[in-house]
Amino acid sequence: xxxxxxxxxxxxxxxxxxxxxxxxxxxxxxxxxxxxxxxxxxxxxxxxxxxxxxxxxxxxxxxxxxxxxxxxxxxxxxxxxxxxxxxxxxxxxxxxxxxxxxxxxxxxxxxxxxxxxxxxxxxxxxxxxxxxxxxxxxxxxxxxxxxxxxxxxxxxxxxxxxxxxxxxxxxxxxxxxxxxxxxxxxxxxxxxxxxxxxxxxxxxxxxxxxxxxxxxxxxxxxxxxxxxxxxxxxxxxxxxxxxxxxxxxxxxxxxxxxxxxxxxxxxxxxxxxxxxxxxxxxxxxxxxxxxxxxxxxxxxxxxxxxxxxxxxxxxxxxxxxxxxxxxxxxxxxxxxxxxxxxxxxxxxxxxxxxxxxxxxxxxxxxxxxxxxxxxxxxxxxxxxxxxxxxxxxxxxxxxxxxxxxxxxxxxxxxxxxxxxxxxxxxxxxxxxxxxxxxxxxxxxxxxxxxxxxxxx
Amino acid sequence: xxxxxxxxxxxxxxxxxxxxxxxxxxxxxxxxxxxxxxxxxxxxxxxxxxxxxxxxxxxxxxxxxxxxxxxxxxxxxxxxxxxxxxxxxxxxxxxxxxxxxxxxxxxxxx
Numbered sequence: 001x002x003x004x005x006x007x008x009x010x011x012x013x014x015x016x017x018x019x020x021x022x023x024x025x026x027x028x029x030x031x032x033x034x035x036x037x038x039x040x041x042x043x044x045x046x047x048x049x050x051x052x053x054x055x056x057x058x059x060x061x062x063x064x065x066x067x068x069x070x071x072x073x074x075x076x077x078x079x080x081x082x083x084x085x086x087x088x089x090x091x092x093x094x095x096x097x098x099x100x101x102x103x104x105x106x107x108x109x110x111x112x113x114x115x116x117x118x119x120x121x122x123x124x125x126x127x128x129x130x131x132x133x134x135x136x137x138x139x140x141x142x143x144x145x146x147x148x149x150x151x152x153x154x155x156x157x158x159x160x161x162x163x164x165x166x167x168x169x170x171x172x173x174x175x176x177x178x179x180x181x182x183x184x185x186x187x188x189x190x191x192x193x194x195x196x197x198x199x200x201x202x203x204x205x206x207x208x209x210x211x212x213x214x215x216x217x218x219x220x221x222x223x224x225x226x227x228x229x230x231x232x233x234x235x236x237x238x239x240x241x242x243x244x245x246x247x248x249x250x251x252x253x254x255x256x257x258x259x260x261x262x263x264x265x266x267x268x269x270x271x272x273x274x275x276x277x278x279x280x281x282x283x284x285x286x287x288x289x290x291x292x293x294x295x296x297x298x299x300x301x302x303x304x305x306x307x308x309x310x311x312x313x314x315x316x317x318x319x320x321x322x323x324x325x326x327x328x329x330x331x332x333x334x335x336x337x338x339x340x341x342x343x344x345x346x347x348x349x350x351x352x353x354x355x356x357x358x359x360x361x362x363x364x365x366x367x368x369x370x371x372x373x374x375x376x377x378x379x380x381x382x383x384x385x386x387x388x389x390x391x392x393x394x395x396x397x398x399x400x401x402x403x404x405x406x407x408x409x410x411x412x413x414x415x416x417x418x419x420x421x422x423x424x425x426x427x428x429x430x431x432x433x434x435x436x437x438x439x440x441x442x443x444x445x446x447x448x449x450x451x452x453x454x455x456x
Numbered sequence: 457x458x459x460x461x462x463x464x465x466x467x468x469x470x471x472x473x474x475x476x477x478x479x480x481x482x483x484x485x486x487x488x489x490x491x492x493x494x495x496x497x498x499x500x501x502x503x504x505x506x507x508x509x510x511x512x513x514x515x516x517x518x519x520x521x522x523x524x525x526x527x528x529x530x531x532x533x534x535x536x537x538x539x540x541x542x543x544x545x546x547x548x549x550x551x552x553x554x555x556x557x558x559x560x561x562x563x564x565x566x
Contacts, residue, residue, distance in 0.1 A: 045476070380555075
């Protein structure tokens with residue numbers, strides 16, 4: 001049991017985040033010499049299905065593609081200054097990720113790293129697809145056993161805390177609940193009990209604020225004239241200081257751009273929250289309805305009052321399925337009467353696709369007038385009457401068979417010669433699709449494991 | 457009866473969309489605590505539902521968070537299958553908070 005504050009830095013909010021986040025955090029923690037952990041959250045819902053496919057094609061792949069960019073610059077600093085690193089960058093292949101990290105450390109002359117792997121999230125390793133299908137709580141008819149590619153349950157923080165208690169310097173996980181990346185280090189640091197719901201709630205709130213990296217430090221926030229962000233090209237990454245009583249102060253790396261204030265914190269606090277009185281995680285049910293948010297200084301916000309309720313009996317899993325192909329094409333029209341030419345182009349594309357592939361799901365967009373707000377079947381009313389000077393037409397077609405998706409791309413390209421006047425800037429793309437569904441798995445069916453690289 | 461002026465919601469509030477599967481949440485957060493009551497009174501479930509009427513099957517729940525000066529709207533089926541299934545360029549629904557912020561509110565003239 002330790003009573004001193006623990007600092008946790010959120011170095012990544014998704015697979016394609018900026019590696020400079022971790023570097024800034026490692027330097028800040030090395031300078032401050034306080035107990036500190038750096039966490040990386042790199043798994044969106046679909047990322048694991050893609051990683052599972054990568055692993056199927058190459059047994060040494062299937063972990064975070066930016067792993068080396070994220071870790072290589074910070075490993076020497078973190079090992080020297082006793083800063084732990086916890087990340088779900090193991091994705092579908094924590095074994096290969098751990099091997100990669102040990103190779104990285106040797107190449108930099110760092111010797112042996114105490115490297116823990118947290119596993120047990122991959123349901124395909126322990127259960128037949130039939131059983132996994134029985135656990136699904138949603139998903140369409142096209143979610144079947146024969147196109148199932150991944151099934152990963154969200155593990156809680158306990159194995160992470162266990163790995164750190166056993167001296168891990170780096171903890172590599174696959175799927176864990178995002179906030180668990182912070183809850184594990186906090187429980188290990190303060191020695192909180194696994195049924196101290198209010199403490200686990202506070203830790204979960206800290207993890208939730210950190211798990212999207214710069215989304216709490218001025219990223220995904222700027223709106224010029226309304227919400228201005230200083231030095232927005234060089235955002236700092238978040239640092240939460242958590243105390244033994246569960247109160248926390250959130251700030252950011254020194255000498256960086258961005259900002260932390262009541263607005264950035266509340267936007268991120270409610271991000272991906274459904275019922276604010278019951279945010280379900282494997283470790284605790286978090287209640288945000290009594291949380292207090294106070295600005296206590298420049299780029300310093302204090303949060304308190306998170307309440308916890310007992311953890312749910314069932315664990316959530318995300319199941320990935322192959323889902324055919326998406327064909328897309330775009331072409332632009334500009335200047336006088338651009339809108340009429342764009343509408344004609346969309347009409348031509350619709351008529352031709354309906355003729356050749358009447359059963360395919362498809363939509364057209366007039367980007368610049370109505371696209372993001374529109375539904376697949378119906379347009380949203382434009383927010384302005386002003387006619388745009390440029391319009392980009394988009395066609396999107398989903399098909400199980402590759403041919404209709406490929407045709408969608410060809411039909412847009414053909415508008416160069418065969419469409420309305422002045423069509424310009426065609427880009428097309430045909431990509432395989434993955435869809436996800438959710439499952440609820442009885443907690444007792446899931447067994448998390450902690451192992452150390454080299455068995456030491 | 458006090459005089460009122462009409463302002464767009466985005467002048468007094470900000471917000472963010474989050475997504476999980478085929479469900480999105482949209483927060484609407486007052487910049488100023490004094491505006492929370494106006495927002496809570498006028499940004500109703502019905503008005504938000506109207507904005508999404510062109511998307512079939514959308515079901516909306518509204519939560520009030522006076523401690524955070526915020527409302528949280530949870531929209532089921534709004535993403536037409538979710539990011540991995542929708543044909544929308546914005547399958548996550550990331551832009552949708554700005555649709556809600558385009559609503560207008562009546563503010564008492566002070």
